[in-house]
Amino acid sequence: MFFPMYFDPTYIILIPAIIFTMYAQSKVKSTFQRYLQIRAQKGYTGFEVARALLDRNGLRDVPIELSQGSLSDHYDPRNRVLRLSREVYQGNSIASVSVAAHEVGHAIQHAHGYVPLSLRNAIFPVASFGSSAAWIFIFAGFILALNPLIDLGIYLFGAAVLFQAVTLPVEFNASSRAMDLLDANGFVVREEYNSARRVLNAAALTYVAAMAVAVSQLIRLIILRNNRRR
Structure with missing residues (x-):
């Protein structure tokens, strides 16, 4: 029972998504580093x-904290805190101001009750549990030949896929808000606008890649389950 989980042809389903993920990670790192060197x-x-x-935008009570690591910038909706990596927090590059504006976009989404963000926050606990616990049930189901356990694992993993799906509009909307904020408030000049967009578009690729991997894995698991029942 263990064999098909690790050595089966369905792994080929994951290959395009994995290649895309490698490209996306390379793209975001290279783009960020390029525009990190260009002063706004x-x-x-x-x-x-x-x-x-x-x-x-009426969010004076939202503090900004320094976060550890590179590309660790995020807005924490539970504590209403915006955290920026050192190169973004202290940097005055195009990359720095673009990423900072993107995270502010998330804070504004939260303040305005942006529905996809609210949905993502609501399903996060289930998705977080599902992404790890799913494999326990799936492996146990194959080892013990219990289809209900496999089904439960797939449902749990489906919650993680749903989380990735909801994340896409959240991230794209935050980037759109960031571009509008930078332009309307004069933080970038016209010649820098496209450069700022490239930074945010590259970052968005990583979320698309994560979604592609999650969907591919879900399809693979469903195929494995169906093959087992034949």
Whole structure:
């Protein structure tokens, strides 16, 4: 029973998504590093941009903290805290201001009750549990020849796939808001607009890739289950 879970032709389903993921990760790193070296003409740091945009959108009570690691920038909706990596927090590059504005976009989504974000936050606990626990039930189901356990594992993994699906509009919308915020508030000049968009588009690829891997894995698991029942 263990054999088909590790050595079966269905693994080929994952290959395109894995290749795309490798490309997306390379793209976001190279694009971020490229525009991290180009100073934004207005000279504002990521912290200054984020603080100004938060304040101008009625979010003065949302603090900005320094986070550890590279590309670790995020908005924490549970604690209502915006966290920026050091190169974004202190940097005055096009990449720094673009990423900072993107995270502010998430804070504004939260404040305005943006439905996809609310849905994502609601399903996060189930998706987080499902992404790890699913494999326990699936492996146990194959080893013990219990189809209900396999089905339960697939349902749990489906919750994680749903989370990835809902994440896409959340991220694309935050990037769209970021571009509007940067333009409307004069933090980038016209010549820098497309560069800022490239940074955010590259980052969005990683979420598309994660979705592709999740869907491919779900399809593979369904095929394995169906083959077992024949």
